[in-house]
Amino acid sequence: MNKPTKKYKALLLGMLREGHSVGNMTACDLLRQKIQQIDNVTITDDDYWAIRNDLIDEGKILRGKGKGGSISLVPPDPASVAETNCDKEDNKERKLYGAVYETITGSWANEKTIAENSFACITAYNKISGKWKNPDICMVSVMIHDFIPGKTMELFAFEVKPNGCFKVEGVFEAASHSVRAHRSYLVIQDRDKQRENSGAFEELRKMCIRFGVGLIIFEEPEAFKTYDTILDAQYQTPDPAEISEFIKLSFPEDLRSKIRERTR
Numbered sequence: 001m002n003k004p005t006k007k008y009k010a011l012l013l014g015m016l017r018e019g020h021s022v023g024n025m026t027a028c029d030l031l032r033q034k035i036q037q038i039d040n041v042t043i044t045d046d047d048y049w050a051i052r053n054d055l056i057d058e059g060k061i062l063r064g065k066g067k068g069g070s071i072s073l074v075p076p077d078p079a080s081v082a083e084t085n086c087d088k089e090d091n092k093e094r095k096l097y098g099a100v101y102e103t104i105t106g107s108w109a110n111e112k113t114i115a116e117n118s119f120a121c122i123t124a125y126n127k128i129s130g131k132w133k134n135p136d137i138c139m140v141s142v143m144i145h146d147f148i149p150g151k152t153m154e155l156f157a158f159e160v161k162p163n164g165c166f167k168v169e170g171v172f173e174a175a176s177h178s179v180r181a182h183r184s185y186l187v188i189q190d191r192d193k194q195r196e197n198s199g200a201f202e203e204l205r206k207m208c209i210r211f212g213v214g215l216i217i218f219e220e221p222e223a224f225k226t227y228d229t230i231l232d233a234q235y236q237t238p239d240p241a242e243i244s245e246f247i248k249l250s251f252p253e254d255l256r257s258k259i260r261e262r263t264r
Helices: 006-014 024-039 045-057 078-083 089-111 169-179 199-211 240-250 253-263
Strands: 021-023 061-064 070-073 118-122 137-143 152-161 183-189 214-218 228-231
Touching: 006 024, 006 045, 006 169, 006 199, 021 024, 024 045, 024 070, 045 061, 045 070, 089 118, 089 137, 089 152, 089 183, 089 214, 118 253, 137 240, 137 253, 152 169, 152 240, 169 183, 169 199, 199 214, 199 228, 240 253
Parallel strands: 152 183, 183 214
Antiparallel strands: 021 070, 061 070, 118 137, 137 152, 214 228
């Protein structure tokens, strides 16, 4: 590996929990297993150190003590934490899925001119093992381009966060979905327009740019007129086998049949 990739750095970040450290050797072994599972690539110890050192240089992780040393996430700025509203985050998220799904797959997809040939479902409850395996909402779009032979399929992944939840962990979560998604979006409610005076939001926006994650802010989940696409997601090229396996495990049979029929 000549240069650490954004995907592998996101995978290492995704293994760390705020306030907890992990030994370098443990982190190296876990990252090696994850990359082998995802890309069928075996990284060396030197590859791990390159990934780790890049993240240290970028100010995302800290070096720690212990045998062989350890790493941990850089703790958030106290002022930024005070500006976030992520208490009981999971429960608040779940209440948003239905309305956000209807808006994203309806008006948002229509504005992007991809609604007509798209198939979507809420994937948050799928039982796929591993941290951050399931985007909250997924949409497969099958398109025909004038000068490109055949049909083009794109998988969109959406990670939904509740009102005012501007924690950067959401960016890492959305970035991890690029393993199987062509475009990954972080979708956050901002009912009270907290972002206008939020240092936490500005930091989150910068992290989205760094990882190629799209950023959508909305006030009311069912009202498309309150949705603002701050950043479009950068196009990624995941392994086709990963995409196919994810669709097989995550989409219901009727949608799988429609996707299969439309892509043929």
